[in-house]
Amino acid sequence: MYQEQDALPKDSADFALSDNINPLKWIANFISKTLVITELEVRKLSHDPTELFTRALQPALWMLVFGEVFTRVRAIPTGNMTYLDFMAPGILAQSVLFVAIFYGISIIWERDLGIVHKFLASPTPRTALVLGKALSAGVRAISQAVIIYLLSLMLSVKLSWAPANLIEILFVVIISAALFSTFSLIIACIVKTRERFMGIGQVLTMPLFFASNAIYPISIMPDWLKAIAHFNPLTYEVDALRTLMISGGNSQYGLPFDFAFLIFSMIILTIIAAIVYPSIAR
Amino acid sequence: MNKKILEVKNLTKKFGDVTAVNTISFSIDRGEIFGVVGPNGAGKTTTIKILTTLLPPTSGEALIGGYNVVKNATKVRRIIGYVPQMLSADGNLTGYENLLIFAKLYDIPSKERKKRIIDSLHFMGLTDVADKMVKSFSGGMIRRLEIAQAVLHNPKVLILDEPTVGLDPGARDSVWEYVKTLAGKGTTVLMTTHYMEEADAMCSRVAIMNRGNIAALGSPHDLKISIGDDGASLNKVFEYYIGKNLDSGVSEGNFKDVSRTRRTTKRLG
Numbered sequence: 353m354y355q356e357q358d359a360l361p362k363d364s365a366d367f368a369l370s371d372n373i374n375p376l377k378w379i380a381n382f383i384s385k386t387l388v389i390t391e392l393e394v395r396k397l398s399h400d401p402t403e404l405f406t407r408a409l410q411p412a413l414w415m416l417v418f419g420e421v422f423t424r425v426r427a428i429p430t431g432n433m434t435y436l437d438f439m440a441p442g443i444l445a446q447s448v449l450f451v452a453i454f455y456g457i458s459i460i461w462e463r464d465l466g467i468v469h470k471f472l473a474s475p476t477p478r479t480a481l482v483l484g485k486a487l488s489a490g491v492r493a494i495s496q497a498v499i500i501y502l503l504s505l506m507l508s509v510k511l512s513w514a515p516a517n518l519i520e521i522l523f524v525v526i527i528s529a530a531l532f533s534t535f536s537l538i539i540a541c542i543v544k545t546r547e548r549f550m551g552i553g554q555v556l557t558m559p560l561f562f563a564s565n566a567i568y569p570i571s572i573m574p575d576w577l578k579a580i581a582h583f584n585p586l587t588y589e590v591d592a593l594r595t596l597m598i599s600g601g602n603s604q605y606g607l608p609f610d611f612a613f614l615i616f617s618m619i620i621l622t623i624i625a626a627i628v629y630p631s632i633a634r
Numbered sequence: 635m636n637k638k639i640l641e642v643k644n645l646t647k648k649f650g651d652v653t654a655v656n657t658i659s660f661s662i663d664r665g666e667i668f669g670v671v672g673p674n675g676a677g678k679t680t681t682i683k684i685l686t687t688l689l690p691p692t693s694g695e696a697l698i699g700g701y702n703v704v705k706n707a708t709k710v711r712r713i714i715g716y717v718p719q720m721l722s723a724d725g726n727l728t729g730y731e732n733l734l735i736f737a738k739l740y741d742i743p744s745k746e747r748k749k750r751i752i753d754s755l756h757f758m759g760l761t762d763v764a765d766k767m768v769k770s771f772s773g774g775m776i777r778r779l780e781i782a783q784a785v786l787h788n789p790k791v792l793i794l795d796e797p798t799v800g801l802d803p804g805a806r807d808s809v810w811e812y813v814k815t816l817a818g819k820g821t822t823v824l825m826t827t828h829y830m831e832e833a834d835a836m837c838s839r840v841a842i843m844n845r846g847n848i849a850a851l852g853s854p855h856d857l858k859i860s861i862g863d864d865g866a867s868l869n870k871v872f873e874y875y876i877g878k879n880l881d882s883g884v885s886e887g888n889f890k891d892v893s894r895t896r897r898t899t900k901r902l903g
Contacts, residue, residue, distance in 0.1 A: 384738075385738075385739065388735060388738040388739055391735070391738075392724075392727070392735045395727055395731055396724065396726040396727060399726055399727070399767065400726060464720070465720050465721065465722050466718030466719060466720035466721070466722035467722045467724065469683075469686070469688055469716070469718045469722070470716060470717075470718055470722050470783075470784075471739075472687075472688055473686040473687060473688060473711060473714065473716040474711055474736070474739045474740065475708050475711040475712045475739070475740065475741075476739050630688070633683070633688045633689075634683070634688065634689050
């Protein structure tokens with residue numbers, strides 16, 4: 353058998369983390385690798401940012417057409433809010449969802465090119481590979497938040513500009529994008545082909561969106577849909593955004609509960625994703 | 635000191651009822667260029683996936699540098715470099731960035747990073763295009779970049795899956811030359827190919843695989859002698875052991891293999 357010093361080349365021995373892992377070192381390594389994966393995605397985006405602008409179209413249509421019309425109709429009970437004020441945070445949540453939910457496609461694309469194989473054959477922790485991608489979805493989603501804020505300004509939505517609120521919104525947007533992109537990654541690892549993913553992506557996005565409080569309050573839903581909406585992370589994302597984004601907004605579930613639900617879902621999904629991710633290279 | 639850098643013992647991989655790799659055993663010495671040849675579907679890529687820790691074997695074991703690919707996967711990952719069959723450099727990054735990301739993932743210290751990347755680009759003849767987007771590279775350039783990426787951390791074993799598939803002869807020759815130079819510097823190379831002339835030109839030893847088994851194993855010269863004709867081409871040797879020539883074997887590759895190869899070729903434009 354090999355002697356230890358013989359088995360590792362000098363370089364690897366210098367850089368390798370020892371077997372009896374120091375938890376602090378492990379965490380430092382985990383965080384730095386996660387950020388490398390995010391850096392990779394952000395660098396790609398910076399070379400070709402056009403997609404960020406093309407993505408502005410859909411929320412613009414929702415707010416300008418759907419929002420304006422329903423504000424006039426007054427068909428949806430939104431309490432003391434105008435319908436546009438009510439829906440702006442919902443449309444932000446929707447944009448974040450759409451950015452994130454098709455992340456699975458890029459995973460399948462990377463698998464077909466062998467990129468996934470190369471990363472999985474590197475000593476990077478699987479959780480860091482998954483979380484790094486998820487955070488990059490967060491970066492993309494921030495651009496959506498900027499667009500929605502601009503649209504909201506144009507349509508004179510009563511925005512809150514309290515700095516604390518803005519920071520919390522940033523957090524909600526990032527964690528929600530991370531959450532849904534991780535969900536998408538799990539689906540991609542299960543279905544494995546682009547064609548199947550496209551089908552399932554559509555089937556999942558619409559129910560997630562409509563079984564939430566994004567464009568109408570949960571109180572007007574039939575009971576069975578209410579039950580689903582209460583397990584939908586999008587509901588708590590929208591609730592948090594509505595509270596923080598709109599001046600005078602009230603939380604239905606309480607911000608601490610919204611945050612807890614989002615963070616808890618994210619942790620569960622990240623663990624599942626780290627387990628299933630290697631299967632995509634098989 | 636153990637000369638063997640890589641050992642495979644009774645390795646088996648089954649996918650349901652299909653046995654992709656059937657109790658194969660072989661070992662590779664330090665500094666060798668070891669070739670695994672065979673038609674698509676012979677079990678080459680499955681073997682590579684097990685050795686690169688991407689796929690757990692059904693039974694048997696594989697050791698690289700003394701580490702088990704299942705139990706010590708992270709240690710194995712640190713001492714191997716891997717170039718997958720498909721062209722896997724990121725087209726939306728520059729050549730330099732592709733290397734930078736991997737330098738970071740393999741913990742090359744920040745003060746050494748830049749120098750190592752520049753040296754590595756220089757060695758692979760890519761200095762001039764370092765800051766160009768990889769999608770503008772030719773197939774041969776992408777392949778060389780990927781090899782640079784895979785050896786940045788000075789791996790003990792470089793694993794290449796079909797390194798020249800889809801490349802034109804000029805690009806192929808330059809890939810051969812770089813791989814030989816790396817081996818000359820002491821890196822052990824394990825490569826798969828279905829080009830017999832490639833195995834003949836490059837490899838110190840060759841394992842001929844067919845339907846999950848190793849049909850023959852030896853240096854190209856020994857293999858030729860084993861069929862009683864030391865002037866024969868390796869293709870002849872292949873025909874002798876497999877009972878058909880390699881071209882007819884290619885059509886046995888399943889749909890996935892064929893579409894992957896085509897896609898790679900298409901990307902090369």
